[in-house]
Every structure is written in structure tokens, then in C-alpha cells.
Amino acid sequence: MTAQILDGKATAGDIKAELRERVAALRERGITPGLGTLLVGDDPGSQWYVAGKHRDCAEVGIESLREDLPADATQDEIEAAVRRLNDDPACTGFIVQLPLPKGIDTHRVLELVDPGKDADGLHPTNLGRLVLRVNEEITSPLPCTPRGIVELLARHDVDLAGKEVVVLGRGVTVGRPIGLLLTRRAVNATVTLTHTGTRDLESLVRRADVVVAAAGVQGIVRADWVKPGAVLIDVGVSRETDPETGRSRVVGDIDPAAREVAAWYSPNPGGVGPMTRAMLLANVVETAERLAG
Numbered sequence: 001m002t003a004q005i006l007d008g009k010a011t012a013g014d015i016k017a018e019l020r021e022r023v024a025a026l027r028e029r030g031i032t033p034g035l036g037t038l039l040v041g042d043d044p045g046s047q048w049y050v051a052g053k054h055r056d057c058a059e060v061g062i063e064s065l066r067e068d069l070p071a072d073a074t075q076d077e078i079e080a081a082v083r084r085l086n087d088d089p090a091c092t093g094f095i096v097q098l099p100l101p102k103g104i105d106t107h108r109v110l111e112l113v114d115p116g117k118d119a120d121g122l123h124p125t126n127l128g129r130l131v132l133r134v135n136e137e138i139t140s141p142l143p144c145t146p147r148g149i150v151e152l153l154a155r156h157d158v159d160l161a162g163k164e165v166v167v168l169g170r171g172v173t174v175g176r177p178i179g180l181l182l183t184r185r186a187v188n189a190t191v192t193l194t195h196t197g198t199r200d201l202e203s204l205v206r207r208a209d210v211v212v213a214a215a216g217v218q219g220i221v222r223a224d225w226v227k228p229g230a231v232l233i234d235v236g237v238s239r240e241t242d243p244e245t246g247r248s249r250v251v252g253d254i255d256p257a258a259r260e261v262a263a264w265y266s267p268n269p270g271g272v273g274p275m276t277r278a279m280l281l282a283n284v285v286e287t288a289e290r291l292a293g
């Protein structure tokens with residue numbers, strides 16, 4: 001069996017086309033959605049992601065604003081930038097690009113974001129809604145990568161009800177919230193959240209119907225661990241130098257040979273990354289639609 005591809009790039013393209021129309025409708029009503037980004041430091045990966053967010057906004061008609069601070073910015077300076085974005089009427093939603101430099105209290109910064117402008121769904125109020133609203137529709141923003149994974153599967157008619165899902169990684173942007181999303185009544189999966197303290201990861205992966213790998217450890221999921229017919233979602237980001245071009249490239253957590261036994265495979269790059277970007281735009285548009293009543 002060779003897996004069918006969960007093509008995040010193409011799916012994100014479809015979503016962006018839908019969002020472009022919704023933005024045009026908002027603009028006709030005199031409402032202009034505006035995404036703000038707060039970037040601290042000069043990490044090339046983060047700079048690339050933020051630049052991509054601004055390009056995406058331009059593509060669908062969302063205005064965008066930037067707050068860029070140097071790597072040695074203090075906690076107070078970062079918090080002042082958050083307050084500026086909270087207070088700026090042109091900014092209908094914003095994100096704080098993660099990770100923040102060492103020594104900065106990330107929780108304090110995220111808690112300062114106005115929950116009504118939280119385009120990343122990472123404010124405790126919005127994460128709390130995800131915890132509490134197990135049976136209801138959630139109308140507040142959801143974290144972009146987990147939302148992107150659920151949307152990618154839904155748009156390929158992959159049903160997760162009753163399935164055993166193993167998640168690798170307990171980070172705040174992927175592992176923790178994906179567990180909460182997938183166990184909601186609307187999805188009804190059973191989730192095992194694994195981490196560096198997990199014993200015998202291999203046997204958990206071997207019995208999983210779905211693997212969501214967000215550990216950031218290249219090839220941690222071996223091809224011979226994967227159950228035939230499983231669904232594989234690779235979110236891990238490690239970098240290696242391409243021996244042919246000498247350029248840096250992204251490699252995932254799942255051995256790509258596993259696609260020979262899986263039913264569905266979300267590649268990396270080209271899977272969840274583009275969906276993360278599309279879901280950020282969706283959060284911004286929905287926030288603006290809520291503001292518009």
C-alpha cells in the first residue's frame with residue numbers, strides 16, 4: 001500500500017481562495033481585517049515565518065502591521081509592544097511569534113494579549129474555552145497548527161471517531177491543544193499524549209490508527225513501527241544540509257519510508273505548515289467577522 005497524500009499546500013490554497021471572498025465581503029461593509037505580528041530577535045526561521053504571514057495577508061486582502069524588536073529587547077519593551085497592538089484599532093488580531101528569546105517570560109507576554117485579538121488562540125482564556133467547551137461549537141480562535149490538522153483531515157474525509165491517536169510532543173502550539181481538539185465530542189478520537197518521559201513509545205505507535213508527530217526529533221517514528229493503514233501527520237521541524245545543494249532543508253519526525261504502509265500521509269514540508277498559515281488567516285477573518293457582528 002502507498003499512502004494517499006494529505007496535500008496541505010493545495011488545501012491551504014483552497015482555504016485562502018474562500019477567505020479572499022469573505023475578506024472582500026467584510027471590506028464592502030467597511031471593515032478591514034488587520035493582522036499584527038510581534039517578532040523579537042533575528043532567528044532566521046521566525047523571520048521567514050513572519051514574512052510568510054505578511055505575504056499571505058496581502059494575498060487574501062488582509063492588512064498587516066509589524067512590531068519588530070531586537071534580540072536584546074527587555075520584558076518591559078516586549079510587553080509595551082503587546083499593549084500597542086492591543087490598543088491599535090487597525091489591528092483586529094495579532095500574534096507573538098514563538099519562541100521568544102531566552103530569559104523572556106513567554107506566559108506573561110501571552111497573557112497580556114487581548115483575548116479578543118488573539119489570532120493564535122494561545123491566550124489562557126481561549127485555551128480555557130477549548131478545555132471547557134467539550135460538547136459545543138467553539139467560536140473563539142483555535143491554535144493554528146492543531147486547527148490546521150483537523151481541517152486537513154476533514155477536507156480529505158478522514159474520520160477520526162473512535163480512532164486511537166498517538167501524539168508525540170507536549171508543546172503549547174501543537175501537542176497539548178491537539179489532544180484537546182481531537183477528544184471533543186465532534187471529533188471523538190481517543191488520544192495518548194506522549195513526551196520525553198514516555199516509556200516504550202514504540203509499542204504505543206505500533207497500535208496507533210493515527211500518529212501526530214510533533215517532537216522535533218528527526219525520524220523518531222520509524223517506518224517499521226507504523227501500523228498498516230495508519231494515518232500519519234508529520235509536524236516535526238528539524239533542519240539538515242542537503243548534500244547535493246549544500247542548502248538547509250526541513251526534515252520531519254516520521255521516516256518518509258513509512259508512507260509505503262500508511263493509508264494517509266501528510267508530508268513535511270508541504271503538509272501541516274501551509275495549513276498553519278491558512279488557519280491563522282481564518283482566525284483573523286473570523287475575529288473581524290465577530291467584531292462586525
Ligand SMILES: Nc1nc2c(c(=O)[nH]1)N[C@@H](CN(C=O)c1ccc(C(=O)N[C@@H](CCC(=O)O)C(=O)O)cc1)CN2
Binds near residue numbers: 097173268
Ligand atoms: N505564535 C506562533 N509561533 C509559532 C507557531 C504558531 O503557530 N504561532 N508555529 C511555528 C512556526 N510557524 C508559524 O508561526 C510555521 C511553521 C511552518 C510553516 C511552513 O509553512 N512550513 C513549510 C516549510 C518551511 C521551510 O522550508 O522552512 C512547510 O511545512 O511546508 C509555517 C508556519 C512555531 N512558532
